[in-house]
Amino acid sequence: MGSLVLGGAILLAAFFLFTAAAGLRGSSAPRPSATLLRGAGWLLGVIGFGFVLTSAVVVIDAGQVGVRHAFGTVDTVALLPGVRFVSPWSSIERFSTARSSSPPEARTWSGSARSPASRSSGSWAARSRSRTWC
Secondary structure (H helix, E strand, O other): OHHHHHHHHHHHHHHHHHHHHHHHHOOOOOOHHHHHHHHHHHHHHHHHHHHHHHOOEEEEOOOEEEEEEEOOEEOOOOEOOEEEEOOOOOEEEEEEOOOOOOOOOOEOOOOOEOOHHHHHHOOHHHHHHHOOOO
C-alpha cells in the first residue's frame, strides 16, 4: 500500500510540473524553463507509474499460496505460486503448503497434552468402580 501512495504522490507532482510548463509556454516568448519542466514531468510520470505498477505485481514462491484481502473482505480463491497481478490496494498473506511430519498431539479441554495411556483409561471414578473389593 505504501508504494501505491508514493506512486500517486509522484504522479501528482508530475501533473503539477506539466501544469507549470503549460503556463510558461502560453506566455508571449517561449522559455527554455518550460521544456525543462516538461522533461522533469515526464521523468516523474514514468517513475510514479513504475511505483504504481510494482504495487500491483506479487510474486508467490514455490511451496506457498497467497490469500488476498482488502477492505475487510477475504478472497476465496488462493493465489498459486508464480507472478500474479492483483489490485494495488489489496494485501497478500503468504502461507506455506508444506505438511508437518509429526501428527498433532491430542489435547484436553484445558489445553494440556495427555499421554495415550491416560486417554484410554478414562476417569478416576470409572477406574475405581471397575475394581473388585474384598
